[in-house]
Amino acid sequence: MTETKNESSLTQSQWSDEIIEVNDDIYLHSVNEKFSESLFTLVKRNQAWLQAAMDWPRYVTTSEDTRKTLMANYLLHHRHYTKMYLIFYHNEMVGVFSFNLIEPANKTAYIGYWLDEKMQGLGIISATIEAVIAKFVSEGRVRRFVIKSIVTNKASNQVALRNGFTLEGCLKQAEFLNGQYHDQNIYGRIES
Numbered sequence: 001m002t003e004t005k006n007e008s009s010l011t012q013s014q015w016s017d018e019i020i021e022v023n024d025d026i027y028l029h030s031v032n033e034k035f036s037e038s039l040f041t042l043v044k045r046n047q048a049w050l051q052a053a054m055d056w057p058r059y060v061t062t063s064e065d066t067r068k069t070l071m072a073n074y075l076l077h078h079r080h081y082t083k084m085y086l087i088f089y090h091n092e093m094v095g096v097f098s099f100n101l102i103e104p105a106n107k108t109a110y111i112g113y114w115l116d117e118k119m120q121g122l123g124i125i126s127a128t129i130e131a132v133i134a135k136f137v138s139e140g141r142v143r144r145f146v147i148k149s150i151v152t153n154k155a156s157n158q159v160a161l162r163n164g165f166t167l168e169g170c171l172k173q174a175e176f177l178n179g180q181y182h183d184q185n186i187y188g189r190i191e192s
């Protein structure tokens with residue numbers, strides 16, 4: 001118990017939180033353990049639906065799972081290996097935007113995202129992508145942005161196309177999801 005508390009206070013206050021204003025409706029808040037309960041609730045409410053698109057939701061069974069995930073991601077975010085932002089729409093948490101990996105030498109970032117099912121169709125992810133790209137390009141940290149999506153995930157392929165990404169190819173059986181290896185479209189957008 002004591003050990004958990006010490007570990008928590010050490011890691012979660014080491015760096016300042018980061019906020020990105022996307023527009024009047026949306027802002028992004030960098031990952032922090034303080035969001036464990038609300039993120040856990042959001043994931044549980046969407047679990048079956050998210051599981052159709054991503055492999056990790058099945059492993060979320062307790063809020064402690066979410067807390068550990070956020071703590072690990074807090075370190076990775078602030079050390080710039082990855083990025084994880086909670087998406088807020090009208091001050092309510094509605095999803096997550098991430099760079100699942102940043103390759104600093106190549107100035108390349110691999111994008112991930114998901115939304116509360118009922119918050120689709122509002123342009124939240126599209127606006128988020130534009131804001132994050134603008135920030136990382138203006139800071140000179142990333143110039144190539146990549147979205148990888150299984151070919152059957154219509155909404156995600158649409159997100160890439162809607163936001164000016166170019167289909168670069170199809171990676172064969174590249175993503176294991178729900179017991180099968182799926183072909184994956186890879187999209188790139190280069191900003192220099």
Ligand SMILES: CC(C)(COP(=O)(O)OP(=O)(O)OC[C@H]1O[C@@H](n2cnc3c(N)ncnc32)[C@H](O)[C@@H]1OP(=O)(O)O)[C@@H](O)C(=O)NCCC(=O)NCCS
Pocket residue numbers: 049050053054112113114115116119120121122123124125126127148149150153155156158159
């Ligand atoms: C992928 C996912 C984030 C897409 O959500 P989405 O709502 O379609 O994406 P956006 O937030 O960019 O919104 C775009 C939609 O809002 C509409 N929209 C409304 N206002 C808009 C605006 N100002 N700008 C852009 N789009 C707008 C668009 O027309 C589009 O709807 P449509 O597809 O019916 O035409 C969502 O389906 C999801 O979370 N899926 C499960 C997880 C997942 O698949 N993640 C990706 C794994 S690779």
